Amino acid sequence: MGEVYVITSGKGGVGKTTTTANIGTSLAMQGYRVVLVDADIGLRNLDVVLGLENRIVYDLVDVAHGRCRLRQALIRDRRFENLYLLPAAQTKDKTAVNPEQMKELCAELKKESDYVIMDCPAGIEQGFRNATAGAEKAIVVTTPEVAAVRDADRIIGLLEASEIRDPVLVLNRIRTKMVKTGDMLDVEDVIEHLAIDLLGIVPDDESIIISTNRGEPAVLNSDSKAGQAYRNISRRIAGEEVPLMNLEDGGGFMNRVRRLLGLRTG
Amino acid sequence: MLELLQRIFGRDSLKSSKNVAQERLRLVLMHDRLDLSPQVLEELRADLMNVIKDYMVIDEKMMEINLEQDKKCVALVANIPVVRMKRLPSH
Known part of the structure; x- marks a missing residue:
């Protein structure tokens, strides 16, 4: 029996879908059975980030309305046979699914997987309620900006009011240079404001754009810093204790030496 | 001296945009979280009254507490008429 996670943020454009695709792919690389669910009805995009957009036949709404069996709608990843995607519908009707149906769907999906990871739409309306309905745990994604942190705070409040306890935070798109010059909020600042446990930090990394262009999550690229993160x-998530990544190791001389020697930094 | 050096090297941390962001975030989160329900405010009022009663007699009916906010800060403002001071053992 697996666990159901929802990846959420409140604000749009902070990296929920990228986070979902990368965490899911990485868990599958570790050998876990993973199902990714695109809960953003009407604005399907997790399929594109995963490079699976050409293989969609049925979607989440088809399953919820009994137009197909769950198995028929699940798309198996090209690279990992233990990674599946349940795509969002492109319908304009956002009420096409309700929280009760999402609960049933999650209960069904977790029977035969280790991790069900739900990509939540931005906002706090029906889409948010749908995506959180069947979830047991939540990962809040934010970036070091006032607006994103503020929305994360609202989302944490809403999650705690629902049945999801102790959400954890991913701080995305950190620019080490700007943090150093005092022009960007750092990890400690954000954690202090939000009073929430940190799951991880992700550096701002151009390789994310390249991997999204290609439809290959950054975790597949061993040179990508964001992929490493x-x-x-x-x-x-799988229970290992991994120290926080040192974002300053970027392109430094010592790091290049380490790479030449085949050593990887945390 | 250090301050002067920091200024010369353009690292006046007091004016860095990070500190501006910190302060704005602190205020915006405080305002967002300020949304206290009347029930919570009533509990706060009762708790406050119990503490004050140990020291003085107050006019409970006239007691007013409110959260007031402006652009820069939030204040818990209490207006509590004192009827009589109690004689405290320590005096």
Whole structure:
């Protein structure tokens, strides 16, 4: 019996879908059975980030309305046979699914998987309620900006009011140089404001754009710093203790030496 | 001296945009979380009254407490008429 996670943020554009794709792929790389669910009805995009957009036949709404069996709608990943995607519908009707149906769906999905990971739409309306309805745990994604942190705070309040206890935080798109010059909030600042446990930090990394262009999550690229960060995060989800990544190790001389020697930094 | 050096090297941390963000975030979160229900405010009022009663006699009916906010801060403002001071053992 697996666990159901929801990945949420309140604000749009902070990296929920990228986080979902990377954590899911990385957990599958570790050998876990993973189902990713795109709960953003009407704005399907997790399929594109995963590079599975050409293989969709049925979607979440078809399953909820009994137009197909759950198995028929699940798309198996090209790279990992233990990774599946349940795509969102492209219907304009956001009320096409209700929280009760999502609960049933999650209960069904977790029977035969280790992790069910739900990509939640931005906002706090029906889509949020749907995505959180069947979830047991929550990962809140934010970036070091006032607006994103503020929305994360609202979301944490809403999660705690629902049945999801102790959400954890992923702080995305950290620019080490700007933190150093005092022009970006750092990890401690954000954690202090939100009073929430940290699951992981992810550096701002151009390789994310490249991997999204290609439809290959960054965790597949061993040179990607963001990929490394997401691999660490997924190992923590699986219960391993992994120290926080040192974001300053970027392109430094010592790091290049370490790479030449085949050593990887946390 | 250190301050001067920091200023020369353009690292006046007091004016860095991070500190501006910190302060704005602190205020915006405080305002967002300020949404106290009347029930919570009533509990706060009762608790306050119990503490004060040990020291003085107050006019409970006239007691007013409110959260007031402006752009820069939030204050818990209490207006509590004192009827009589109690004689405290320590005096």
